[in-house]
Amino acid sequence: MPLEIVTVPCLSDNYAYLVKAPDGVILVDAPEAGPILAELESRGWELDTLLITHHHHDHVGGVAELREKYGCAVMGPRAEEAKLPPLTQALEEGDDPWVAGTEVRVISVPGHTMGHVAFYMPEGEAAFTADSLMALGCGRVFEGTPEMMWESLSKLAELPPETMIYSGHEYTQANARFAETIEPGNEALKSRIDEIAKARSEGRPTVPCALSEELATNPFLRPDSPEIRERLEMPDDAEARVFAEIRARKDRF
Numbered sequence: 671m672p673l674e675i676v677t678v679p680c681l682s683d684n685y686a687y688l689v690k691a692p693d694g695v696i697l698v699d700a701p702e703a704g705p706i707l708a709e710l711e712s713r714g715w716e717l718d719t720l721l722i723t724h725h726h727h728d729h730v731g732g733v734a735e736l737r738e739k740y741g742c743a744v745m746g747p748r749a750e751e752a753k754l755p756p757l758t759q760a761l762e763e764g765d766d767p768w769v770a771g772t773e774v775r776v777i778s779v780p781g782h783t784m785g786h787v788a789f790y791m792p793e794g795e796a797a798f799t800a801d802s803l804m805a806l807g808c809g810r811v812f813e814g815t816p817e818m819m820w821e822s823l824s825k826l827a828e829l830p831p832e833t834m835i836y837s838g839h840e841y842t843q844a845n846a847r848f849a850e851t852i853e854p855g856n857e858a859l860k861s862r863i864d865e866i867a868k869a870r871s872e873g874r875p876t877v878p879c880a881l882s883e884e885l886a887t888n889p890f891l892r893p894d895s896p897e898i899r900e901r902l903e904m905p906d907d908a909e910a911r912v913f914a915e916i917r918a919r920k921d922r923f
Contacts, residue, residue, distance in 0.1 A: 673772060673794030675836070677875050678709050683840045684728050685877060687798060689791065693771030694718030697742075698789060698798040699838060703732035707739065719769050722746030723800035724786040725753035729838065745769070749778075749785030761787065779826065781819025782809035790829060796878070797829055800838035805879050806862070807845035808890040810921065816914035820893075823913075827891055831882035842866050842876035845888075848923045852889040852916060855897050859887040889916050 674690035680701035688709060689696040695715045699722060700706060710717055717740040722730055724747065733755040737744060745767070748760035761767070763778040775790040779802040786809075789798045801809030802819075803826045811819050826835075846863045853859060862883065866876050885891055892898055893912035899905050904912050 673791060673796065675794060675796060675878075676709060676713075677836070677877065678705050679840070679875070680705050680732075681728055685836070685838060685840065685875065686732075687836050688715070689770075689772075689794065689796075690715065691770035691772040691793075696721060696770050696772075696774075697736070698836070699723055699729040699800060700732035700736055701728050701730075703735035703739075706732060706736060716740060717742045719743045719745065721769070721774070721789055721798070722754055722757075723788065723798065723838070724783045725750045726783065726801070729800060730755055747778075747785040747787045749780075750783065753785075763787070777825060779803075779822035781811050781814040781816075781822050784813045786822075788826060790833070794834075795830065795832055796834050796836060797826065797881070798836045799826060802826065803835055803884065803888075803891075804837040804839060805835070805842040805845065805877050805884070806849050806866075806888050807841055807920070808888075808917070811917060816917050817910045819917070820910045820913040823891060827881070827885060829881055831880070831885065833881040834878040835881055835884060836878045840875060840877070842879075843870055848920050849887065849889045851923070852901065852919070853892065853895060853898050856887060856895075858883075862887050 676688040678686040684701040687698040697720045743758040745759045746754045748762045751760045761776045766775045772793045777788040779786050779788045782801045893909040
């Protein structure tokens with residue numbers, strides 16, 4: 671059966687994701703318990719497994735309450751195990767467990783935090799990227815280096831283009847304003863900005879979004895763009911250096 675994925679708004683701008691898999695229900699990240707509990711109860715679902723992408727509180731704040739209610743397994747990055755709620759299973763790239771009857775590929779994406787992971791579910795053509803690759807953006811580089819983040823994004827960019835990207839926050843409209851300053855001649859970006867404005871005016875989430883759309887419009891995935899290189903006056907620089915400059919400009923934006 672195909673995966674059913676439900677977006678759950680949490681806190682002021684976070685998202686958690688419930689995944690109805692063949693043999694149970696998976697949750698990716700738990701910013702807070704209340705909205706997630708309400709969604710589970712409204713659907714009559716029981717939570718089997720909770721997957722954690724990284725240690726920041728706005729992604730793990732609801733873990734204890736959800737574990738207490740459902741007795742669910744909790745899996746997260748081995749590299750951040752000491753900073754996370756107690757794990758049933760610590761994961762690293764290459765582990766690729768089967769969870770609730772579906773394959774979950776673990777992708778190491780350091781940069782935002784040193785141990786950040788993304789989860790790719792081939793059956794659902796879905797990648798849960800939290801604060802690594804985001805809609806029209808990427809997470810701030812808090813613990814790693816820009817080069818590390820570029821390598822992580824490059825890895826995610828190699829997923830099938832039809833993959834849907836489920837990121838951790840509703841930052842898309844702000845990201846769009848910045849993206850327009852970096853590549854104003856991008857016609858696909860202009861169209862997407864209009865679509866984002868309409869979605870937000872109607873109270874709809876702007877995630878998930880297709881990886882193909884990110885590749886065409888997200889400046890953090892486009893350091894090879896001639897227009898971006900010209901605007902940044904970096905015609906011959908390595909992609910990682912161009913990315914680092916884009917990230918630095920976003921930090922000041």
